[in-house]
Amino acid sequence: MIEVQNIAHTFLIGKKGAEQPIHVLKAISFTIKPKEIVAIVGKSGSGKSTLLQVMAGFMKADTGSVKINGKETTGLNEAEHAAFRLTNFGFVFQNFQLMPGLTAAENIELPLKLQGIPASERKSRVEALMQRIGLAEVAAHYPNELSGGQQQRVSIGRALITNPPIILADEPTGSLDSETEQEILQLIADLNKAFGITFVIITHDDEVASFAHRRLKMHDGQLKEEA
Amino acid sequence: MLLKDQLDFVKQHIVKNKMRVFMTILAATIGCAFLIVLASVGFGLQQTVKNEILSDEAVTRIQLYDDSLTKERAASLKDEDNVKAVVQKTHLPMALKSELDDREAHSEGKFYDMTAFQKVNGKLAQGSYPKAADEIVVGYHYAQRLMNEADQEAYNEKVEAANKKQENYMGEDEGFKGNIVGQTVTLTVENDEEQQVVKPFKVVGILQAPSYEWMIDNQVIFSDKAINFFAGLQPDPFPSEYIIHMDSMENVKPLLTKLKKEGLGVYSVIEQMDQINVFFAVFKAGLLFVGTIAVLIASIGIFNTMTMAVTERTREIGVLKAIGASPKLIQRLFLMESAFIGIVGTVIAVIISYVISVTVNFALPIVLEMATGEDIGEREMIFSAIPWQLVVIASAISIGVAMISGWRPARKATKIDVIQALRQEV
Numbered sequence: 180m181i182e183v184q185n186i187a188h189t190f191l192i193g194k195k196g197a198e199q200p201i202h203v204l205k206a207i208s209f210t211i212k213p214k215e216i217v218a219i220v221g222k223s224g225s226g227k228s229t230l231l232q233v234m235a236g237f238m239k240a241d242t243g244s245v246k247i248n249g250k251e252t253t254g255l256n257e258a259e260h261a262a263f264r265l266t267n268f269g270f271v272f273q274n275f276q277l278m279p280g281l282t283a284a285e286n287i288e289l290p291l292k293l294q295g296i297p298a299s300e301r302k303s304r305v306e307a308l309m310q311r312i313g314l315a316e317v318a319a320h321y322p323n324e325l326s327g328g329q330q331q332r333v334s335i336g337r338a339l340i341t342n343p344p345i346i347l348a349d350e351p352t353g354s355l356d357s358e359t360e361q362e363i364l365q366l367i368a369d370l371n372k373a374f375g376i377t378f379v380i381i382t383h384d385d386e387v388a389s390f391a392h393r394r395l396k397m398h399d400g401q402l403k404e405e406a
Numbered sequence: 407m408l409l410k411d412q413l414d415f416v417k418q419h420i421v422k423n424k425m426r427v428f429m430t431i432l433a434a435t436i437g438c439a440f441l442i443v444l445a446s447v448g449f450g451l452q453q454t455v456k457n458e459i460l461s462d463e464a465v466t467r468i469q470l471y472d473d474s475l476t477k478e479r480a481a482s483l484k485d486e487d488n489v490k491a492v493v494q495k496t497h498l499p500m501a502l503k504s505e506l507d508d509r510e511a512h513s514e515g516k517f518y519d520m521t522a523f524q525k526v527n528g529k530l531a532q533g534s535y536p537k538a539a540d541e542i543v544v545g546y547h548y549a550q551r552l553m554n555e556a557d558q559e560a561y562n563e564k565v566e567a568a569n570k571k572q573e574n575y576m577g578e579d580e581g582f583k584g585n586i587v588g589q590t591v592t593l594t595v596e597n598d599e600e601q602q603v604v605k606p607f608k609v610v611g612i613l614q615a616p617s618y619e620w621m622i623d624n625q626v627i628f629s630d631k632a633i634n635f636f637a638g639l640q641p642d643p644f645p646s647e648y649i650i651h652m653d654s655m656e657n658v659k660p661l662l663t664k665l666k667k668e669g670l671g672v673y674s675v676i677e678q679m680d681q682i683n684v685f686f687a688v689f690k691a692g693l694l695f696v697g698t699i700a701v702l703i704a705s706i707g708i709f710n711t712m713t714m715a716v717t718e719r720t721r722e723i724g725v726l727k728a729i730g731a732s733p734k735l736i737q738r739l740f741l742m743e744s745a746f747i748g749i750v751g752t753v754i755a756v757i758i759s760y761v762i763s764v765t766v767n768f769a770l771p772i773v774l775e776m777a778t779g780e781d782i783g784e785r786e787m788i789f790s791a792i793p794w795q796l797v798v799i800a801s802a803i804s805i806g807v808a809m810i811s812g813w814r815p816a817r818k819a820t821k822i823d824v825i826q827a828l829r830q831e832v
Contacts, residue, residue, distance in 0.1 A: 232825055237728065265729070265731075278722055290730060292407055292408070337729070
């Protein structure tokens with residue numbers, strides 16, 4: 180369960196001494212239930228990515244609170260946030276954000292390394308997951324040897340490997356063609372169904388949003404539930 | 407993250423940037439090797455001076471020259487801890503002329519209690535210690551110094567010729583060539599007041615050769631019973647001192663301190679060693695300081711390498727932070743990399759330094775000998791010595807500086823903003 184209460188954030192832009200305030204988030208509140216796929220939609224600059232960053236703990240909001248599965252995360256320091264992310268979140272990014280020097284399998288394995296899981300257990304878990312998401316054939320390939328769809332699958336694999344209850348996806352299909360986009364969305368739907376993972380998808384694409392159980396629309400720093 | 411995985415992570419990045427890391431290790435190696443080799447000169451020279459002093463038997467001796475020393479205290483000296491023997495040495499404070507047929511020599515004379523003297527002096531080169539009052543033991547070069555007029559002339563010419571060539575001639579070709587042991591020599595002692603004693607003495611033994619090749623020993627050692635032959639000669643009594651022989655060098659200082667506290671006039675070569683050690687401690691500290699500057703210059707290379715590594719990997723660091731890597735872990739990974747550079751650089755530097763040190767000690771005497779014509783090798787000079795303490799100090803400085811150089815870039819890595827990092831182009 181994700182509970183966001185009265186989140187507000189203002190950026191100051193412009194030259195020092197003559198900064199202009201941009202109220203990017205204005206007292207936003209919403210709740211996302213477990214196992215939901217929720218799409219946060221909105222135009223560029225509407226504040227949807229900022230909202231995701233606040234939820235993930237990448238940045239601190241000026242006011243408000245975020246509770247993840249009952250745990251208040253707003254007051255955590257950087258190290259506590261990192262530890263919290265490692266066990267509670269998976270991340271999928273628009274441009275995949277894979278490590279170029281690691282193979283597909285090694286990229287997926289990375290969060291398990293951070294968790295201090297022994298190599299033998301990591302190997303079996305990575306193999307099983309790669310099989311599940313259709314990447315077994317490309318396990319030893321480096322990111323630059325993979326197609327965009329395969330790279331995003333690796334990115335999803337990396338997000339899934341620690342069995343997090345929530346996956347935050349920022350424009351997960353933004354760099355993909357429509358056919359691959361459909362494949363990825365189908366994979367997300369399958370994983371949600373199979374593992375009961377909550378997906379929060381940031382997108383400006385209505386087609387992507389249509390896959391979600393619920394749509395929240397960001398407009399001018401405010402959030403509205405859409406039918 | 408398990409340590410093995412952390413090491414793998416560091417290794418992967420080192421391999422990826424091997425040329426840059428290699429150059430940085432090279433800089434660290436040169437800096438550290440310079441530090442060690444420079445300081446090794448200080449250690450080497452100190453070792454040379456120390457060896458020079460230690461090769462003299464005097465290091466286990468304490469000289470006690472004090473008129474205020476009572477007979478009772480003198481007698482009790484042998485009961486002090488770790489004392490091997492106490493020998494009273496009485497000097498013959500005037501010229502001593504030896505004559506054998508047409509040959510004569512001038513020497514120093516000393517009187518000893520022969521039992522104690524034998525105990526500390528050990529084996530003679532030839533013959534035995536005096537048993538009777540009119541028997542003497544002579545220095546190793548005594549016979550060589552017994553010259554007639556022809557010998558003296560030849561000797562003078564050879565010395566002059568040797569001096570011109572900047573060489574040393576000790577008179578090996580001249581002197582009495584027979585066996586001096588068993589010969590009876592006439593000794594003449596004369597003081598400033600023209601008092602004179604002339605008496606024949608039988609040579610019964612020859613002392614061992616002195617420690618140094620350049621030393622000439624033509625002294626005459628009398629038994630203390632022989633003092634009676636010189637009774638009436640001024641000054642009366644002859645000046646004397648006590649030589650306390652300790653069982654080891656380590657035990658010299660405690661007794662020396664104790665005797666000083668008693669207000670007695672004492673001397674030991676060990677005191678000189680203390681002064682030498684202080685001098686060399688300051689000298690070595692100076693060399694270490696200069697060497698450390700080289701290490702500091704090398705550290706600029708490490709700082710640059712690590713800063714570039716952090717800048718290049720900003721996106722990777724951002725991803726790591728996003729998926730849950732703690733700032734401490736990120737800092738540790740970069741510190742491990744700079745420590746790796748420091749440790750590898752130091753290990754190679756230590757090996758190179760040993761090679762340089764051995765080469766210098768082997769080659770420099772040959773080079774100097776060729777350049778100056780002097781036989782440096784015979785003096786057993788150590789130009790460079792690398793004791794384990796120097797390795798420890800230099801390693802600590804080198805690795806420490808490498809770690810400090812890497813610390814700031816590592817801190818910078820922890821401060822990378824995840825959002826900014828993820829926005830970087832792949």
